[in-house]
Amino acid sequence: MEEQRTPVAPTGDGPPRRRHGPPGWDRWNDEERGARWPWRSTLLLTAFVLLGSTFAAHAQHGDRVGLDVFARVLLVAGSGLLLWRQRYPVAVAFGTAAVALVYVAAGYPYGPVFLPVAVGCFSAVVAGHRRAAWTAIGLLWAGHLLVSHWLYRWLPPTGDGPPSWMQEVGVATWVVAVVALSELVRVRREQWARERAERAQAARRRADEERLRIARELHDVLAHSISVINVQAGVGLALLDSDPEQARTALTTIKAASKEALGEVRQVLDTLRAPGEAPRTPAPGLDRLPELVEQAARAGLTVDVQGEVPPATAGTDLAAFRIVQEALTNVVRHSGSRHARVRLDHAQGVLRLLIDDDGPATGVDAGGTGNGLAGMRERAAALGGTIEAGPRDDGGFRVLAVLPWKAKEER
Incomplete structure (x- = not known):
């Protein structure tokens, strides 16, 4: 069940x-999950308004009408409307203003009756309903002017006179202060929301970049090693009966390639398990180019290397190594040529890598549209460099990488 x-x-x-x-x-x-019922604050404010109005009634005894049942109902109603201020801020702003205006027009004593209006309009402004909040406060002020300077003749208390204009200036100042404070809080909240969104976006971007980096590393490691293993496995199967010794050599190459691939994959996975820690083994660089040439030779590919490059910074060194590795892997997988050339040159802060083979191309993915070339371009772009890859006129294939080069600092 x-x-x-x-x-x-x-x-x-x-x-x-x-x-x-x-x-x-x-x-x-469920429908209003984002807004909670503010019971506690509403009850506290209602108690404060009732208590404050009671003291105000004693202080203004004889000048204003004393508090009766209707007055207390108005005070409770005005404060109680604040219970809905998070769900219906516009209605609460106008409702509290209307209750306060009725209270003043009935001749009841001045006091904290305007506090619910301030809170209601404050909530409306913070929620983004600025025009509604300003309109509610403006109508309340206009209604107060109408009652206190014209309608007072027909409204209680009897014999009441109009207040001084200095009092009206004080009321206007109170209105401006409420609006200014509300706007300040609204602007600050919007700023916090933008900052949180920017931080979240930056965190997502860093996570995406890290996933892309790991995907490139795994692709380059596995594509190269599996290509060597595939070629040597074919050689071993073909020579298993006729030339067992050569088949043994192929199996030895498979073992070495798989061991190296496992080591590099383990290094990539270690960065996932313990982010921020230094890798246990250094990242590969151009100093391991002879090993790469030897692995290619085991796969039946002869590689001529021209030029030497001093050690570069870690990012450039790793990217250059991976680009050469991927280019040679593509020659093994997609070219009928068993000969490739690698030329390295650096001058004026630029490292140039040129990898050529004589073709012809084989297979449907030989045109340079796979994940390997996309990974090359991403590595180069991350460093501010460029990649040009495509078939040559004579039938071969060429990869030209241009990377910013900076010498590795000696310690």
Whole structure:
């Protein structure tokens, strides 16, 4: 029997707690999951408004109408509307302003009755409803001017007179302060949201770049080693009966190539298991080019190397080695030629790698559209270099890599 999931009901200003009940009983909470019920803050503010208005009534006794049941209902209603300020900020802003205006028009004492208006309009501005909040405050101020300077003759308390214009300036200052504070908080929240989004995007970008780097490393290691193993396995099978000694040599080459591939794959995986730690073995570079030539020779490919390059920085050295490795792997897999040439040259801060074979091309992937060439271009682009790869007019294939070159600093 499938276990029934327990819905979550919000409680107070804190995190929601689980309640037992049938599925869908609190669908309102699922639809408004981003807004919680601010019970605690609303109750505290309601108590403050009631208590403050009571003290204000004693201080203004004889000048304003005393608090009665209707006045207290208005105070509770104005503060209670704040319970919906996160879900319906516009309605709450206008509702609190309307309640405050009715309270003042009824002649009740001034006091913290305007505090719910400030909180409601503050929530509306922070939620992005700036025009609605400004309109609500403006209507309240205009209504207060109308009541206090014209309608006071027909409204309680009896014998009341208009307030001084300095008091109106004070009210206007209060309005401007509320709006300014709300805008400041809104701008700051938007800035925090942008910063969080930028950090998250940067983290995703770094993760994508790391995955791409690992994919390139694994492709270059496995493609080269498996190509050598495939060629030597074919040689071994063909000579197993007629030339057992040559078949043994092929198997030895397969063993050495697989061992080296496992070592390099293990090195790549170590970076995943312990990010940030230094690798146990140094990354391959152009100093291992003789080993690469020897592996190619075991696969039946003769490689002539021209030029020498002093040790470069780790990034350039590794990229250059992988580019040569991938180019020679492509010759083994996709070319009918058993001869290739590698020329290295560096001058004026630029390293040039030229890898040629005489062709002809074999196989459907010989045109230079596979993952290997894409990986070459990505490696070069990451360093600010370029890759040109394509068939030559005489039937061969050429790879030209141009990389920024910087000498390795001596320690």
